[in-house]
Amino acid sequence: MSSMDVVRGYAGPLERLLRLTTFPLAIKFFEKEEDVPEEALRPRAAYGHRLLSCQAFSESRRAGATILQTKAETWCPEAAVGYGLIEPIDYFLEGNTRFPGVISTPEGAKFWAREFPRLEYGRYQAIVSAPLSQASFEPDVVMVYGNSAQIAQLIFARTWLDGHDIRCRMSAQGACVHATVPVLQNGECQVAFPCLGDRGFAFAQDDEVIFSAPMARVEGLVTALMAMNEMGARYPVVPTMPQEPEIMPSYTEMARLAGMIE
Numbered sequence: 001m002s003s004m005d006v007v008r009g010y011a012g013p014l015e016r017l018l019r020l021t022t023f024p025l026a027i028k029f030f031e032k033e034e035d036v037p038e039e040a041l042r043p044r045a046a047y048g049h050r051l052l053s054c055q056a057f058s059e060s061r062r063a064g065a066t067i068l069q070t071k072a073e074t075w076c077p078e079a080a081v082g083y084g085l086i087e088p089i090d091y092f093l094e095g096n097t098r099f100p101g102v103i104s105t106p107e108g109a110k111f112w113a114r115e116f117p118r119l120e121y122g123r124y125q126a127i128v129s130a131p132l133s134q135a136s137f138e139p140d141v142v143m144v145y146g147n148s149a150q151i152a153q154l155i156f157a158r159t160w161l162d163g164h165d166i167r168c169r170m171s172a173q174g175a176c177v178h179a180t181v182p183v184l185q186n187g188e189c190q191v192a193f194p195c196l197g198d199r200g201f202a203f204a205q206d207d208e209v210i211f212s213a214p215m216a217r218v219e220g221l222v223t224a225l226m227a228m229n230e231m232g233a234r235y236p237v238v239p240t241m242p243q244e245p246e247i248m249p250s251y252t253e254m255a256r257l258a259g260m261i262e
Contacts, residue, residue, distance in 0.1 A: 026139035082177030157224035
């Protein structure tokens with residue numbers, strides 16, 4: 001079995017044990033665009049227009065497409081800053097994409113922009129996403145969209161490995177960046193929430209949360225999920241039904257009169 005067969009093989013247990021409704025994603029950052037796999041769709045050629053980063057991920061996780069993102073192919077300048085595809089220009093760093101708007105003060109917007117996770121400019125030229133089950137490349141990040149209970153299972157699995165809980169910076173803005181860049185920077189799992197763009201333009205649902213892991217953690221996470229499933233700590237949780245729960249007094253009286261109880 002090849003190493004890529006092993007990588008793709010992790011998708012099955014993730015999909016089965018978590019009962020996911022969309023594909024787990026394989027995401028890779030390429031230093032050189034010429035190394036991108038041939039099957040990767042270039043949005044302008046494939047769709048006639050560029051895609052937001054969240055839309056590229058959505059096409060991969062919903063339609064099963066392998067999608068390329070570059071400076072020329074992405075429609076989201078903040079994602080391009082986060083991925084290091086473009087320089088963080090002063091207009092961005094001064095907070096102009098957040099004030100006036102979703103942050104109430106210029107100072108707050110500037111702080112947010114300067115703290116925005118970002119990779120070194122120029123280190124990578126391209127990002128490719130694909131369903132993990134059919135990826136032709138070894139991913140840097142594996143990303144899963146799920147409901148809170150499914151994502152809790154993955155958090156539980158991470159803790160199962162060595163007792164360490166996940167510590168991450170939470171944001172409701174720039175989900176594509178918050179779900180990928182910190183994973184590359186820290187080599188650890190990350191939880192993120194779909195942002196307004198992901199919900200409004202890329203079909204993220206109200207009950208969805210994002211879990212991302214470095215490739216080095218995926219084997220352990222799958223092992224943990226399988227072990228948890230064996231011990232009964234599985235998804236979905238099956239509630240324990242209480243024995244003879246308290247019922248209405250009239251029901252109790254009816255049962256007594258009918259000789260069901262004393």
